[in-house]
Amino acid sequence: MRTAGFYGAAALAEIAGCFAFWAWLRLGRSVLWVLPGTLSLVVFALLLTRIDAAAAGRAFAAYGGVYIAASLAWAWAVEGLVPDRWDLGGAALCLAGAAVIIAAPR
Numbered sequence: 001m002r003t004a005g006f007y008g009a010a011a012l013a014e015i016a017g018c019f020a021f022w023a024w025l026r027l028g029r030s031v032l033w034v035l036p037g038t039l040s041l042v043v044f045a046l047l048l049t050r051i052d053a054a055a056a057g058r059a060f061a062a063y064g065g066v067y068i069a070a071s072l073a074w075a076w077a078v079e080g081l082v083p084d085r086w087d088l089g090g091a092a093l094c095l096a097g098a099a100v101i102i103a104a105p106r
Contacts, residue, residue, distance in 0.1 A: 065098025
């Protein structure tokens with residue numbers, strides 16, 4: 001559960017940081033959005049290093065599935081874009097792949 005918590009927190013930090021840049025460059029918000037966005041991306045990187053995995057690449061690969069699911073949740077919660085069945089099915093497939101990568105007996 002600890003690993004899942006770090007993945008979830010890392011995803012939130014990364015998506016929030018990237019959204020801050022999106023808001024500045026695509027939505028016309030103030031350049032000041034970059035400051036908390038940058039801090040959020042630093043927090044993301046720090047959180048991702050806390051994942052209990054033997055190799056960084058494996059931790060990053062498994063994170064990809066979490067990022068996809070979290071991005072859809074963000075789109076729904078923040079942008080009002082309701083995921084359709086294809087979004088949900090794709091996210092479930094990615095999360096299953098992430099679980100195989102991170103939890104496989106080695």
